[in-house]
Amino acid sequence: MAEWKLLFDGKYDEHTLKVSVLDSYILNELYSDDEKQVVVNVAYVGSATGDLESFAETLPKDNLLYLIHSSNSTIKFFCLTVPANVIENSKINLDREITKQIQVLEKTKKIVFDIAETYDISMKDLHSSGKDLLGQFFINPLNIFKTLRNPSEIQKIDETKLNFGHMITLGKYNSSGEFASEELESFRKTLVYGKKDLHNGILTDIIEELSLVALPVVVFDFESVYDGLKQANPNGSLVKQFNVNAEPTGFPTESQFYDGSDKSNLWVDISKISLDSFCELFGIIGIYKEVYKQAFDVKPASIDDLRSAIKKLSPNDQIKEYDLFLAERMAEVMKIKYPNLFKGKNSADSMLKIVANKIGKITLINVKGNDLEKALITQNIISNLSNIENVVVVIPNAQFFSPKSLNSIQNEISNHLLSFNGYVVLSANSVSDLSENIQKYKTAELNIISNEEFALKVGNSSPHRVTARPTLSKN
Numbered sequence: 144m145a146e147w148k149l150l151f152d153g154k155y156d157e158h159t160l161k162v163s164v165l166d167s168y169i170l171n172e173l174y175s176d177d178e179k180q181v182v183v184n185v186a187y188v189g190s191a192t193g194d195l196e197s198f199a200e201t202l203p204k205d206n207l208l209y210l211i212h213s214s215n216s217t218i219k220f221f222c223l224t225v226p227a228n229v230i231e232n233s234k235i236n237l238d239r240e241i242t243k244q245i246q247v248l249e250k251t252k253k254i255v256f257d258i259a260e261t262y263d264i265s266m267k268d269l270h271s272s273g274k275d276l277l278g279q280f281f282i283n284p285l286n287i288f289k290t291l292r293n294p295s296e297i298q299k300i301d302e303t304k305l306n307f308g309h310m311i312t313l314g315k316y317n318s319s320g321e322f323a324s325e326e327l328e329s330f331r332k333t334l335v336y337g338k339k340d341l342h343n344g345i346l347t348d349i350i351e352e353l354s355l356v357a358l359p360v361v362v363f364d365f366e367s368v369y370d371g372l373k374q375a376n377p378n379g380s381l382v383k384q385f386n387v388n389a390e391p392t393g394f395p396t397e398s399q400f401y402d403g404s405d406k407s408n409l410w411v412d413i414s415k416i417s418l419d420s421f422c423e424l425f426g427i428i429g430i431y432k433e434v435y436k437q438a439f440d441v442k443p444a445s446i447d448d449l450r451s452a453i454k455k456l457s458p459n460d461q462i463k464e465y466d467l468f469l470a471e472r473m474a475e476v477m478k479i480k481y482p483n484l485f486k487g488k489n490s491a492d493s494m495l496k497i498v499a500n501k502i503g504k505i506t507l508i509n510v511k512g513n514d515l516e517k518a519l520i521t522q523n524i525i526s527n528l529s530n531i532e533n534v535v536v537v538i539p540n541a542q543f544f545s546p547k548s549l550n551s552i553q554n555e556i557s558n559h560l561l562s563f564n565g566y567v568v569l570s571a572n573s574v575s576d577l578s579e580n581i582q583k584y585k586t587a588e589l590n591i592i593s594n595e596e597f598a599l600k601v602g603n604s605s606p607h608r609v610t611a612r613p614t615l616s617k618n
Contacts, residue, residue: 167269168245174232183237184227185244187252188280190272191219193264218279220269223251226532250584257580258558309356313348313589313599315385317608322386327356329601330587332560334577335570337591342539342570343368345591345611347618349568350505353535354394357501358566360535361494361528363521364507368539371618372396372505381613392615394505395498401520402511403483409508410486411519413449414442415526420551424515425477434462434470446478446485484516491527495534503535518544518552525559534565541569542576549578557581 147163147170154160159174167189173182225247230236259266269280309327316323330353335345350372354360362369375391376382382391401409413421418439422432438452453471458464477485496504508524510517521544528534538544545557557578560567571577574588590598590606600606 167271168248170241171227172237179232180229181232181237182227182229183240183244184224185241185248186222186224187248188220188222188269189252189266190269190276190280191221191259191264191266193259194262218276220276220280221266223248223255225251254561254580254584257583258561261554261558311349311352311356312612313345313352314597314609314611317596317610323599323607323609325587325599325601327353328586330568331566332563332581332584332586333566333568334574334581334585334588335568335591336572336574336576336588337597339540339572341591341594343618344594344614345589345597346537346539346568346570347372347614347616348612350535350537351394351615353566353568354503354505357497357503358533358535359495359497359503360505360537361524362505362507362537363510363524363539365510365517366539367509369505369507369618370396370398372507372616374617376614376617378613382615385612389612389615394616395496395502396505396507397493398507398509399494400509400511401484401516403481403516405483407483409510409520409524410489411484411523412444412488413439413446413485414444414488415523416519417551417555420522420555423551424519425473427473430462430466431470431473434466438470445487446474446481448487449485450474450478481516484519489523489527491524491531494528495531514543518556522552522556522559525556525563528565529559529563532564535568536560536563536565537568539570541581542571545569545578545581546576547578553578 147165149161149163150169151160151162158176159178161170161172161174163170163172167187169186169188171182171184171186173184175181225244228240228244230240256266269277310324311327311330312322312324314323315321330349333349335342335349347369350360350362350369364370372394373396374393377391379391382389399409401407418432418436421439422428422435427435434453434456435449437456438449441448441452443449443452450471453467453474456462456467458467494504494506498504508520510520521538525536528536544553545560546553549557557580560569561580561584569577569581574582574590587599587601590600592598592608595611597609597611598606599609
């Protein structure tokens, strides 16, 4: 390891704390009373120009935004962190943990920089930002200490990292007959591709495995093909023949739906959507987009909130009273056409439950509607879940939501998926049908060969042929 420069060595919350810097990384070491254990946390710091405030909302939850105001400018910094870890205090362990956290931060940084390009934001590493910016950051000690996670959170680290060391088994290697088991972390961003009619069995295996390691799973089941997850596989002998320790089982499953009626329990929160996406979807241009831009400043959640915000605007040299009237009329037409779509804030709480025996609940999302309705509800759900670490989203036919050529709402969905804190599983007929950034940052891929066989590739390893395990459920 390169040498870190010590910035602080003292007491923090009655524990010894050391803070060091190396290039654009800040290292926090918080020691136990006997100093036999140490909580290690590395943070990355960069500088940016552009609308960083809006962009920061799309970043993973482990980020901070600093704005330093002067008389004629605002200097912007951003910080990315990873979950802290408790290790036995030794130089070898410390070097190993620091290296691991930096590797994770490097991957996250690449994703953030790629997403930033779509927002016309220029980003730089802190140590490459020039002496003036470096001075502005380090002149205030609070900037450095903001990178340290709260000690009360650190004390709960064993509870929050429930999935450390879990293995996922999707079948047996054809070459050896051994179980094809990989660490859960290998499936952070998983792509499944091959003929569409072969996706169901493999995706079911993945859903089951992730539910069994206490992760709630949200499946975008627009074609209603995953109801069988509720019931055990009736062919129990087939399951036992493949793995004597496995049992057929049904999974705790709940359906949430939108069908345009007032009985729908899914809808759209307008404040989660960008102005550009909203206006593009509804053909709002010119002076009317300017009206909606001002109305969006108050973050309206429902269509009624939006209409109320427009009513409160006053005419000026640019926007006439007639323009305001017509902009409100546009919103009224949206409500008439989609009376149960824009109803306001949604809660993700019911999707995040762990049931008896630490099995993650499976939520099936069913949307009966046009492409606009499907895209908006998908964007809202993913936005609500994007900052949650222990959750999975599974999107069959993902080329519809994150294709190679993106419109505004698809770009939003893709950016949320790239910065998603939990686990993402996407299927498509071909990996080339998906956006280039999704392809670039995949952590695992399954190329389906037949109903019973697929090629598994994890990270940069060579692909291996695998015989898929029978589903535990009826699906």
